[in-house]
Amino acid sequence: MATEKKVKIQLTRGLIGSTEAQKKVVKALGLTKRNSIVEHNDTPVIRGMITKVSHLVKEVE
Numbered sequence: 001m002a003t004e005k006k007v008k009i010q011l012t013r014g015l016i017g018s019t020e021a022q023k024k025v026v027k028a029l030g031l032t033k034r035n036s037i038v039e040h041n042d043t044p045v046i047r048g049m050i051t052k053v054s055h056l057v058k059e060v061e
Contacts, residue, residue, distance in 0.1 A: 005042040008060040009050060010035060025052050046049065 009032050011031040029049055030038040040046045
């Protein structure tokens with residue numbers, strides 16, 4: 001059984017001024033406040049979500 005690769009995501013900017021769609025993507029990722037960090041499996045779905053809000057989040061090592 002292979003282990004899933006993980007990706008850590010940090011919300012670096014606030015959501016004021018963001019569109020509703022961007023707010024929903026950030027909420028779906030599980031990010032609530034600035035500088036909060038979540039960990040997800042590295043899947044194409046999660047990668048697409050990160051791409052949609054790339055100006056609001058960053059990947060943490």
